[in-house]
Amino acid sequence: MKTVSLTIDGKEIKAPRGQKVLWAALDNGIYIPNLCALREKETQDASCRLCWVEIKGKARPVTACTETVEAGMVVNTRGEAALRLARTALELLLASNEVDCANCPANGTCELQKIAAHLKVRLKTKRFRKILRKLPIDDSSPDFSYDPNKCVLCGRCIWVCRSKNIGALGFAHRGFKRRMTTFADEPMAQAGCRDCAECVAVCPTGALTLKKS
Numbered sequence: 001m002k003t004v005s006l007t008i009d010g011k012e013i014k015a016p017r018g019q020k021v022l023w024a025a026l027d028n029g030i031y032i033p034n035l036c037a038l039r040e041k042e043t044q045d046a047s048c049r050l051c052w053v054e055i056k057g058k059a060r061p062v063t064a065c066t067e068t069v070e071a072g073m074v075v076n077t078r079g080e081a082a083l084r085l086a087r088t089a090l091e092l093l094l095a096s097n098e099v100d101c102a103n104c105p106a107n108g109t110c111e112l113q114k115i116a117a118h119l120k121v122r123l124k125t126k127r128f129r130k131i132l133r134k135l136p137i138d139d140s141s142p143d144f145s146y147d148p149n150k151c152v153l154c155g156r157c158i159w160v161c162r163s164k165n166i167g168a169l170g171f172a173h174r175g176f177k178r179r180m181t182t183f184a185d186e187p188m189a190q191a192g193c194r195d196c197a198e199c200v201a202v203c204p205t206g207a208l209t210l211k212k213s
């Protein structure tokens with residue numbers, strides 16, 4: 001495998017040619033917040049806007065999940081401009097997300113908690129006015145629950161469901177009303193879901209969680 005040498009946060013690393021900066025950083029113990037990226041995807045959606053980094057020679061921060069490593073590249077994950085963008089993206093997400101960690105099955109493993117701690121943003125941030133969607137929970141699957149109020153619209157579950165040739169999940173509506181749902185908005189159990197729970201495995205928050213057996 002051909003590799004390139006680059007520097008991230010002052011650490012010299014080698015990464016496979018063609019790899020994205022996000023994976024190169026994570027593989028070398030350097031955390032960059034991310035929600036929507038999946039290694040298996042050929043093309044990243046770059047929709048969560050959390051993985052900003054600064055690269056020497058570039059005028060503006062770029063998203064690490066879409067930027068390919070280059071020999072001699074100098075990456076800074078802690079630049080003020082990149083952190084400002086990431087913090088704003090996170091606080092906008094939190095403004096429309098139910099934050100109820102104490103009663104959430106994902107408490108302790110939720111990526112939002114990890115990202116908030118990394119970016120030093122309070123989960124109960126008041127920077128933007130809180131507007132909750134108050135959507136009903138889908139408990140129709142025998143194996144898992146879907147709470148759309150905790151969904152961050154990362155799209156991981158949709159991609160995984162399609163990659164298994166099931167395709168029970170998709171996005172509906174636009175803007176604030178956008179949400180992950182099933183075709184015709186049917187309950188999971190009636191929407192062709194095969195209860196493989198692969199969507200649960202990639203959900204970064206408590207939106208999709210296994211039921212206790």
Ligand code: FES
Pocket residue numbers: 033034035036037045046047048049050051063064065066
């Ligand atoms: S992980 Fe890069 S934009 Fe979401």
